[in-house]
Every structure is written in C-alpha cells, then in structure tokens.
Amino acid sequence: MSDTPVTVLGLGAMGTALACALLKAGFRTTVWNRTAAKAEALAGEGARHAATVAEAVEASPLVVVCLLDHDSVHDTLAPVAGALSGKAVTNLTSGKPRQARELAAWAADRGVDYLDGGIMAVPPMIATPAAFILYSGPRDVFETHRAALDAMARSEYLGEDVGLASLYDIALLSAMYGMFAGILHAHALIRSEDIKAADFAPMLGSWLNGMSGAATGVAARIDQGDYAQGVVSNLAMQEAGFHHLLETAEEQGVSPELLAPLAPLMTRRVADGHGHEDLSGLVELLRTRA
Ligand SMILES: NC(=O)c1ccc[n+]([C@@H]2O[C@H](COP(=O)([O-])OP(=O)(O)OC[C@H]3O[C@@H](n4cnc5c(N)ncnc54)[C@H](OP(=O)(O)O)[C@@H]3O)[C@@H](O)[C@H]2O)c1
Structure with missing residues (x-):
C-alpha cells in the first residue's frame, strides 16, 4: 500500500482505467460515480466505494476528477467546495484553457490546490509506456502528488500557467484529427477503384511515418x-x-x-x-x- 490515499471522481471508461491503475500501484483508492453501479467492479478489486461526493472527497488529500465535461465538473465539485479546502484537485476532464483558468480561480478562492491535466491516451493505454498525461498548475502540488500521477501514466509537467495542459492537449488532438482527415481521404480515393483498404494500409502507414519527421523542421x-x-x-x-x-x-x-x-x-x-x-x-x- 502506498502512503497517500487517492480519490477518483468519475468512473466512465477513462476514470475506471485511472482508478484501476492506482489500485494496481498500491494506492488506497476511493471511488465515486454518479451511477453507483459502475463502482462495483472496482470495489471487488479493493477500491473503497464512497456513496457521496462529500464522502469521497473526505477520504483523500488528492482528488482526481475525470468526468464528461467542464459543466459536470462544476456540478460535482461546487456542493463540496468546503470539504475540498486544503486538498489537491487534479482535473483530468477534457476542457479548454479558458475553462482550466476559470476552475483554478474558483479553486483558489476556496483554498483548493488545482492542477489541470490532459490525458494523451485511450483507456486501454493507461499505465502502459504509450500513455502520457499533461499537467499544468503549481509545481509544488504536482511534485507532492507525483507518485500517484505517475502511477496512471508518464507525467509531462508543462508549467505554472494552468491553461497549458489543455492547450497542448488540444494542439496534439488537432494534429491527430488532421492526420485522420488525410487517412480517410486517402482510403476514399483507393476505395473508388475497389482496392481493399487493408492492401493499401501498409504503404500509407510507412508514408505517414516518413513524413512525421517534418514536424521538427516546421518548428x-x-x-x-x-x-x-x-x-x-x-x-x-x-x-x-x-x-x-x-x-x-x-x-x-x-x-x-x-x-x-x-x-x-x-x-x-x-x-x-x-x-x-x-x-x-x-x-x-x-x-x-x-
Ligand atoms: N475515453 C477516452 O478515450 C478519453 C481519452 C482522453 C481523454 N478523455 C476524457 O476523459 C473524460 C471522461 O471520459 P470517459 O471516456 O470516461 O467518458 P464516459 O465513459 O462517457 O464517462 C463519463 C463520466 O462522466 C460522468 N458524468 C457525466 N455527466 C455528469 C454529471 N452531470 N455529473 C456527474 N457525473 C457526470 C459519468 O457518470 P455516469 O456513469 O453516471 O453517467 C461518467 O462517470 C472526458 O473529459 C474525456 O474527454 C477520454
């Protein structure tokens, strides 16, 4: 068992993967989800299932939040603002830089340490070498909780400006969608002559790998x-x-x-x-x- 207990709010596909990683790394993990049934499997693996957000927040000095969107984070945290005072919140819910700054200001007004994060992985990649999570906000908060953060994925700390994690997240996703757009267009062209996508895919992959080096020259x-x-x-x-x-x-x-x-x-x-x-x-x- 690791010394620092961790709470995870939100047990969708991603929150569940994060909680599993924390449990596997030996952290005492408390979980909460709006739909309580989603906590059952994790409870079977050793997680403590909190019936309310307040109970979940009470259990740990570090609260990892992974909910659908900015509004659901507000709706979930606002009623327990008092209980969060003096604790650290790491919000891994996808959002925009403006929303991260807004939440950080909200947290600062209530004595809550706030780190914003962006997950660069899909759930099955969590706790594998391919995954990384971007963080921004106070460096001391990041360093204090580094062990738990590293248990979920490789941590990439970007700086004190709390908006940076979501800015990098959105920049990386924008590049990814640009690539997906190209891949789909290329396949549409190939399919127009009834050639199997699978026959074309190796050549496409090799071409994209070769071209990806251009990112450095462009920079x-x-x-x-x-x-x-x-x-x-x-x-x-x-x-x-x-x-x-x-x-x-x-x-x-x-x-x-x-x-x-x-x-x-x-x-x-x-x-x-x-x-x-x-x-x-x-x-x-x-x-x-x-
Ligand atoms: N999945 C991915 O590949 C991936 C990758 C990177 C980042 N992310 C980010 O991770 C976050 C979670 O994604 P996910 O894949 O876990 O999504 P998901 O499977 O759809 O889960 C959404 C979670 O948010 C909760 N929720 C929604 N509205 C709520 C509300 N108003 N109040 C309280 N809880 C609410 C849901 O609770 P219920 O169970 O009660 O509905 C559930 O726990 C998102 O911001 C997503 O962009 C996901």
Whole structure:
C-alpha cells in the first residue's frame, strides 16, 4: 500500500482505467460515480466505494476528477467546495484553457490546490509506456502528488500557467484529427477503384511515418520566422500540384471536403509573394488576433 490515499471522481471508461491503475500501484483508492453501479467492479478489486461526493472527497488529500465535461465538473465539485479546502484537485476532464483558468480561480478562492491535466491516451493505454498525461498548475502540488500521477501514466509537467495542459492537449488532438482527415481521404480515393483498404494500409502507414519527421523542421522555421531558407519543395509548385489532388477526388467520385480548406490558403500565400517559400509559412495566415 502506498502512503497517500487517492480519490477518483468519475468512473466512465477513462476514470475506471485511472482508478484501476492506482489500485494496481498500491494506492488506497476511493471511488465515486454518479451511477453507483459502475463502482462495483472496482470495489471487488479493493477500491473503497464512497456513496457521496462529500464522502469521497473526505477520504483523500488528492482528488482526481475525470468526468464528461467542464459543466459536470462544476456540478460535482461546487456542493463540496468546503470539504475540498486544503486538498489537491487534479482535473483530468477534457476542457479548454479558458475553462482550466476559470476552475483554478474558483479553486483558489476556496483554498483548493488545482492542477489541470490532459490525458494523451485511450483507456486501454493507461499505465502502459504509450500513455502520457499533461499537467499544468503549481509545481509544488504536482511534485507532492507525483507518485500517484505517475502511477496512471508518464507525467509531462508543462508549467505554472494552468491553461497549458489543455492547450497542448488540444494542439496534439488537432494534429491527430488532421492526420485522420488525410487517412480517410486517402482510403476514399483507393476505395473508388475497389482496392481493399487493408492492401493499401501498409504503404500509407510507412508514408505517414516518413513524413512525421517534418514536424521538427516546421518548428524550426516557425521559431526562426524564416520560411525561405533551404526550401526543397516550394509553395508555388505545391499549390499547382494541390489542384490535381482536388480534381482527382472529384473525378474519382470522392468528396474533397476534408482536403479542400488548404487550397485557398496556399493560393493566398502564393499571391502574397511567398511562392518561393516553404509550405510551413501558411501558419502565418492562421493567426486571427494580434
Ligand atoms: N475515453 C477516452 O478515450 C478519453 C481519452 C482522453 C481523454 N478523455 C476524457 O476523459 C473524460 C471522461 O471520459 P470517459 O471516456 O470516461 O467518458 P464516459 O465513459 O462517457 O464517462 C463519463 C463520466 O462522466 C460522468 N458524468 C457525466 N455527466 C455528469 C454529471 N452531470 N455529473 C456527474 N457525473 C457526470 C459519468 O457518470 P455516469 O456513469 O453516471 O453517467 C461518467 O462517470 C472526458 O473529459 C474525456 O474527454 C477520454
């Protein structure tokens, strides 16, 4: 048994995986869920099942929250604000930076230490080397509870600004969805000729793996604000070629809507005189406020 008891609020797919990981690591774990039946299996594995949120909060100095959304976190924590005073709340519910800052201010007003988190895993990955969880908020709170946090997944502490975990979370998910959009479009094209997706998948995976290294080069250009040095595939050439992608989709009977938003950005950047530069300069068109 580890010294520090931990409470988990929320036993959906993710909360259950987190509670299981804590139990397996030897933490005395108290669980609560709105629908009490979901706690039964965990109770069988040694978790203490609290009948109320107040009872659950009372049991541990660290309260891990993994509920559906920001509103459900508010609804669950607000009635027990008094009992939370002097404790640490680590909120792993997905949310936005603004919501994290709002919850942190709410917590600070009530004497609650607040860490925000973002889970970069699906439930079966929890407590495996592939999973990591982003954290932001007071470093001392993170360090105090590090052992329990590390039991759920590798911990990545991003800094004192409590909004950072959700910002990184959303940035990483945005990149993932961009990749998924590309994968789906590629499969739609291949399927238009009755080729089996499974026959195409190995080549697609190998191509994406090779291309993923571009993230580092793009970062260097963005940080330097220089998109013109050492260009090997200039934007004007790519813009001309990109129209073939959209036209081929139409000709193959595939909707270009997942890919189409890139085209006007490329055209605008070329028209602005950046045709000799790298594609990564498109990032300059995405800023909507100074
Ligand atoms: N699953 C994933 O792959 C994954 C990956 C990364 C991050 N996350 C994040 O982890 C969080 C939980 O996800 P999940 O997969 O566990 O979702 P889930 O299986 O749908 O579970 C949702 C949980 O929230 C509770 N809940 C919903 N509304 C509530 C309310 N108004 N008051 C109190 N409890 C409420 C549910 O309680 P009941 O059981 O009573 O309905 C349940 O415990 C989400 O923010 C999600 O974005 C999930």
